[in-house]
Structure formats: C-alpha cells, structure tokens
Amino acid sequence: MPVRQGRYTLVLPSAPGISGYAAVVGKKEGEGPLGSGFDYIYEDGTAGEKTWEKAESVMHRDAVSRAISKAGISPQDADVIFAGDLLNQCIGSTFGIRELGIPFAGMYGACSTMALSLAAAAACVDSRIAETAIASTSSHFCSAEKQFRMPLEYGGQRTPTSQWTATAASAAVVTKNEAKARIEKVIIGRIQDYGIKDANNMGAAMAPAACRTIADFLRDTNTSPSDYDLILTGDLGTVGTELLCELMMKQENIDISSVHSDCGLMIYDVSKQKEVGAGGSGCGCSGAVLCSEILKRLELGELKKVFFVGTGALMSSVSSLQSESIPSVAHGVLLAGG
C-alpha cells in the first residue's frame, strides 16, 4: 500500500514492475542516436493512413500492442490503460486504443503524459486497484505542427528556441510480479507559471515546473543528485536544460548538472539534425526514450536509479492567441533496475 514520504512523494512499497515496454518512432527519430533501440521505425510517417491524426493513432495502437505482447499478456488481461496525447480531445489515444477493449482512463499532461500515466499505473498496481495497468502516449510532428503552429505546406521558419515534436508512441505494462525495471516512488507535480508567453520556447516555460518537482522530490526523500545515476527530464531541450540547471542552483542550491539528461536532447543529434532546433518534444519523445534506451539500460543493470521527470506545457493555441502565459507541470517517477 502506498505510503507518503514528505509532503508530495508517494513510496510504493511493492515497487511495481514494468513487464513489457515498447517504442515506435518516425524516420527522423530512427535516424537519431537511439535509432537502433526502437521497436519499429515508420519510414513512412503516414503509416499508410490518409491523415496525420490517423497515422498517430496507428502508431499509438502499435506501441500498446507491442508492449502487451512483450509482457506476455493479452489485452483482456489489462485492468486499465492510462493514455493521453497532445491532440485536441486526445484523439491520438482514443482512436488508437478503441478496439482493445481495455478500461480506459484518459489523462492529460501535455508532454508530461508518460510520467503521469506511468505514475498512475504504478500507484494503481501497488495499491491493488489493478493487477495489470498500462501507460501509453504518442505524438506526431505533422499532426502537432498543424494543430499548434502552421500548416506544414506553409514551410514557416522556426525559431532557434523551438523544439521538434517527435513522431513517436510508447507504452509500458506495469504488474506486481515480473520486472524489467521497478517503480519505487512517484510524485505528482504542482502547476508553475513564471509568465513565459513565447510558445516557441517551451523549454523555458517548463523548466520551473521541472525544478519544482525535482526539488520537492529530493527534499521529501532526503536525497541528493548523487544518489541517482540519472535525473532524466523530458523534454526541455537545450534552452530549458540550461535554465533548469541554473534554477536548481540559484533557487534550491542543488547542482544536478552531473547526473542530468533530457529526452529532447537524446532522441535527436541536435548538432547534426539542425532542423530540430532546441531538441525534441511532444508526449511521444520522453515516452519513446524511456521505453527504449532507459528501460533497456535499467533491465541490463547499466543504470540502477533513474528519476524520470516528464514536463508538460499546459497551453493551447487559443490560450496563446489570448496572450496568456504558459503554465507548466512536471511529474516524477523513480525507476530502479529490475
């Protein structure tokens, strides 16, 4: 049964295990540094569909199906699926998983959705709300660009601070028994709003939320950055990463720079794949990095303790047009090798 540690952290004494995980990505992500570790690379971003939204749903379903299959279960064995994405009314998820017949709890955390869903799945399994819970998410560069920014055909120039929405879907199956990695603690974040209004600089908007959650977690658990092999944010990119390290030093007097990495800087080679600007973003980005490289290294024992912090910018194109600032949130999951 979960036990609270400090004000915001939840310890999961049974340390629910991830028994299956999968990540499928688009061509550009396949060409990135982690390319060989993904379960499938869609060379054709349409996935054979007529629209980008339908393509995203196909990838979402594919990731969930692969994770279920790798966990050695069938969809009927799952008690609940926590899923969400960036598309209006989360149609990437709902149309993706509608045929699976799994009880569906929709989640919204923008790019933090994988951390939020995984935290929910783990808390459910630890507390016996579910025997088997799934967390999944997706994003697609083309559906996101069209929805949040400009028609693709417009070919607008991007600012250097802007991030590239990853075409990726990922899923993890959480159960009590088998484990390739275990989830020991989770923390649900509080919304932070530093008044950033530039929708082309999400990293800056999200860094304060990451700072808040990491600081809360370290204080709650009475630990320091050196207790972790990796503090992994997703996705701050170059601008947000620099800001996060600075905020952690100035506000909290904590130096995380030696153990910090960011999924947005791992999925692409920012120095070579210039078009991605400040790095990757989108629900699928941190999900895909987690459900390939990170979980694999935890499974192999190369990593022992990873604090995964998903960050989400809680805005819409309407809120930005109405001159609103960008509130953000970050949720954390402490992973340990299986």
Added chain:
Amino acid sequence: MPVRQGRYTLVLPSAPGISGYAAVVGKKEGEGPLGSGFDYIYEDGTAGEKTWEKAESVMHRDAVSRAISKAGISPQDADVIFAGDLLNQCIGSTFGIRELGIPFAGMYGACSTMALSLAAAAACVDSRIAETAIASTSSHFCSAEKQFRMPLEYGGQRTPTSQWTATAASAAVVTKNEAKARIEKVIIGRIQDYGIKDANNMGAAMAPAACRTIADFLRDTNTSPSDYDLILTGDLGTVGTELLCELMMKQENIDISSVHSDCGLMIYDVSKQKEVGAGGSGCGCSGAVLCSEILKRLELGELKKVFFVGTGALMSSVSSLQSESIPSVAHGVLLAGG
C-alpha cells in the same frame, strides 16, 4: 484497500466520503429546474473576463474554491486534484486551478470527466494514495460552441438531436472521514464504437457506452436496477436516453427505465427551454447536477443508493471532419447516503 468484484468493478471498502461539493452555473442553467440548488449563478456568462475560455477558467476555480471551503479545508490540505474539461488541451482546468498549488493530475473523459475524476479521487483515498483528493470539471456553452461547432455570431440553426453544452463548473472533495455522501464502488469503462458519425447526435453515440458500463456493473455486483434509487447518466439527453433504455432491454434484457434519470434532462426544462434541443451536455452538466441536487439529496437521506454514470464522446472536430465515427466511454461511481 480496493478489492475487485467481478471483472471490472472496484469495491472501496472504506467508502471514501465527499466532505464538500459545489456547483456554479450560467444564467440558463440557473433558470432551469435545479436553479435554486446551485452555489452561484453567473448572470453574466463572461464572468467579467474578455474571453469565453477565461470565463470558464474563472468558474472552474470558483467551483473548486467553494468545494474546498465547504469541506472546511484549505488548498494546501489537498494531496491531489483530478481535473479536466472539453477545451483543447484542457485549458479550462489548467488555467482555472494553476494558482491553487495542488498537485495536478489532468484527466480527459469528455463529458464523462466528472465520473472519471471522482472515481480516481475515491480510489486514491481508499487506497491511501491520498488523504484528500479533489475532482473537478467545467464546460461553457460559448467556448464549446466556438470550438466544436460554429462561431456564435453565425447563429446557425441546431438539429433537434443536438444537445446544449451547459455553462457550469463543479468540484467535490473526497476524504476518508467526514461524509455528506460516500463512494462505495467505481468502474472504469471500455470504449464502445457503434459507428455513429453524426456529431449533432452525441446521445446516440454515447448510449452504447452507458449500456456497456451499466451492464458490466450490474453483472459484476450481482445486482439489479431495483437495488438502486437512481441510475443517473450524464449526459444522454432525450435521444440517448431512449436508446439506452432500448439497448439495455434488447442487448441485456434489463429494464432500467423505472430508476433511470439523465443529468442532461434535469439541468434544463426541455419542454420549455426549447433552444436546448435534446437536453444538456458538456463536462459541467453532469458535474453540476451531481454536485447540487444529487449530493444534497444523498446528504439529506432522500436518496440512499445512486449509480452515477458519466458518458463521454471521444471525438474532436478534426476526427469528425475526417469522417471518423464517435467512440464513447462511460465511467461509473456508486454513491451512498452519508
């Protein structure tokens, strides 16, 4: 600790209590049959704001603040808030509650969001994931109409099957101890898709999901409609209600008609307020009916067992333009008098 009953139902042995609840609504809802029972009626639908979205956020925050205050706690006492709404990227919720500093888990269930959030809050409290959890949601006729259908200024004629998005926000505070009503069981629904494509007939699209969840729940709990004072769906309207009763009879051989009511038919007087068409809808509709009339009657002992079933249509305007059908889901919460 939660215990599973049958395949899909979760029994919450501690029966978490609702210690505070509130509903605020717009003018038209205030003029409806339940008008005198709401906590506040916004005669001005803008709530003094410049945009409909900002107005919805103001109402959302207002409902949460009132529920917290009526529960006799402060925002810092809440361990988590489950919140969601219909707006793209759920900005009604996120901008509404951003200043409260409560750990925020965003949920998406379209019009089923109040049932989903309340189920999550109750499961968390029963399993000690949280001591105090809040569920909240909102919708606004003008922000929804603008986003899903036509600019308000266009003045388009509505079909008789279309439902009227309620301008309403609601919140409930769930804790282990005090109780005006208790949550005994919850069920998370499975997505149903009967191929309905008419976005002006949500009731028809959502009825199969309500049927599925009610049938699953009755079978899991080995109960019949006569065991409940009320099976309350939200929101099917006139068309969906008729279809639900028919589906329950034909597919499941269960007659729910004598104990069934629908929030969409309670919030307005459909025979007099002709402009609402087939009845109310929107996240705020079922939330506001629950967090006024229903919880009050449970508190007073006039109702003893209410099975509240929130229904959600999981589409977006983009999916409809792409000729997709409308998948739906329904989540259930069994409420008992305090």
